[in-house]
Amino acid sequence: MVFITLLLFTFAYIFAIAGVIFFDQHAQSPRTDLKYKNSFSSIMNALATLFQLFTLDHWHDIYKDVTQVVDPWFSGFYIIFWICIGSFIFRNIFVGIMVNNFQSIRNDLFNEVKEIQNLKEQNVKIEKLNEELQKQEQVLKGQR
Numbered sequence: 001m002v003f004i005t006l007l008l009f010t011f012a013y014i015f016a017i018a019g020v021i022f023f024d025q026h027a028q029s030p031r032t033d034l035k036y037k038n039s040f041s042s043i044m045n046a047l048a049t050l051f052q053l054f055t056l057d058h059w060h061d062i063y064k065d066v067t068q069v070v071d072p073w074f075s076g077f078y079i080i081f082w083i084c085i086g087s088f089i090f091r092n093i094f095v096g097i098m099v100n101n102f103q104s105i106r107n108d109l110f111n112e113v114k115e116i117q118n119l120k121e122q123n124v125k126i127e128k129l130n131e132e133l134q135k136q137e138q139v140l141k142g143q144r
Helices: 002-022 044-055 061-069 072-143
Strands: none
Touching: 002 044, 002 072, 044 061, 044 072, 061 072
16 A cells, blocks of 8 residues: 555656646746646645646646646646546555455454354353263262
């Protein structure tokens, strides 16, 4: 899980640097009607924007805002590629890891319950044997 998270952060960092470089004209644009003008103005803003795209929150608004200044094909490729990598691939990997962890926890719990049941059955058998031994001792004492 740690390595997958590091891989995600590495991809996010690379995409943030690329976003700052490629969308520089969007960040430096003199236009005042751009709502997400500061989205790629710095690495931290780019990482925040990538997280926003990762959650698919207002991704189309960011796309429309960026395409007013930058080439729509390139910005579309950049945003859709990040959504595919971030949202679909990594989110599914995280879900798969979590399901696998829950399944192993469930199996461990099942094995513990099975062990407890076996111990209870053994205790019942031991009690029956003790009772039988006591009856045998009483029979032997009665014969003497």
